[in-house]
């Protein structure tokens with residue numbers, strides 16, 4: 236029996252990633268109230284979470300690590316490896332079992348993003364765009380007929396999904412978007428474009444936001460919609476194991492039944508999904524920091540200068556110790572917030588705080604690792620230079636640091 240089968244991980248309909256796994260609220264209590272001698276494990280609150288981590292960690296070491304540098308060089312998504320994630324039952328990790336998902340919580344999603352990003356954050360970003368920006372987002376916004384049409388091909392990995400929110404003229408200022416959708420009989424005519432969209436090239440289906448009158452509405456757009464196209468991939472600094480590009484709508488005909496949740500419902504869907512997206516991006520930064528800590532610590536023991544291992548130098552100790560403290564603080568915050576995010580739990584403050592704190596941690600610790608490695612860190616011999624490039628994205632994508640600062644302040648003032 237494979238590890239996936241042992242966990243019950245499968246993309247087959249009706250199968251489950253877990254049985255009886257604690258819900259978000261229960262997870263915090265796991266083993267704690269029942270048996271005071273059992274310590275709360277914030278990072279693996281249940282046996283299912285621990286098994287999930289072990290499985291993803293093994294998968295990452297065995298299959299993700301070996302291809303990361305090559306796909307970074309090529310600037311391509313490894314689509315066959317991506318489909319392996321479906322075989323492991325990970326595409327619908329947050330989707331209830333009754334609809335073919337794994338029925339797990341935000342902690343489980345964080346575990347997957349955390350572990351994958353220790354080897355290949357770029358590949359992980361393609362997974363995030365598919366499993367969270369499309370599947371999770373779509374699931375909680377869709378009706379039964381829409382689920383019937385779009386869940387199966389995306390859970391099985393046959394179709395790649397993504398989400399279109401950002402526009403050439405409107406990024407942080409997302410509510411100012413200019414893409415429009417006008418109802419004409421049984422169709423909406425969509426006009427405009429979205430940019431920097433992860434999985435644009437490979438994507439078969441996208442959740443797209445457009446203005447219907449003054450309100451923001453959400454639609455599912457797939458490749459069969461006339462007037463829909465995508466640009467060539469946009470070249471980027473990091474996260475090159477996934478691609479991004481433009482979604483282009485030229486009198487694009489979207490069937491009216493592809494409207495998600497009614498006109499004007501798009502803003503709620505968008506905001507709700509941003510929380511888990513920000514948390515997953517935080518977990519990716521944590522994965523980068525973990526890997527860089529491991530590399531720099533080992534290197535400092537092996538590398539000899541002036542007759543002694545470099546870890547004996549106080550300045551090198553500062554990189555290692557400061558990096559460690561930052562990484563551990565990020566770990567505690569990300570997992571703590573993950574216990575308090577879910578379809579029924581609104582926590583913008585927590586998810587913004589997690590990403591505001593953790594995004595720079597990945598970047599800073601990667602920088603520390605490069606400094607400790609010296610010239611070797613700057614070269615492709617070690618993954619540090621790739622992780623350093625990847626880490627920067629997390630300060631921009633899913634909301635810039637400045638947008639988190641604004642949101643946090645707004646929410647704190649509102650709570651007074």
Ligand SMILES: Cc1cc2nc3c(=O)[nH]c(=O)nc-3n(C[C@H](O)[C@H](O)[C@H](O)COP(=O)(O)OP(=O)(O)OC[C@H]3O[C@@H](n4cnc5c(N)ncnc54)[C@H](O)[C@@H]3O)c2cc1C
Pocket residue numbers: 364368397398399400401405406407408430431432433434471474479628631632633634635636637638641
């Ligand atoms: C690799 C990658 C993948 C991406 N994937 C997706 C995706 O799949 N789907 C999607 O929809 N988008 C995606 N994005 C887009 C991403 O979410 C946006 O880049 C991000 O939200 C910032 O928008 P912008 O680039 O337009 O920057 P802008 O909004 O133009 O911001 C530029 C600068 O101005 C600051 N700024 C803006 N407004 C304010 C303000 N009011 N106060 C203070 N400072 C402000 C910003 O913080 C930033 O520093 C991706 C981006 C990248 C780079």
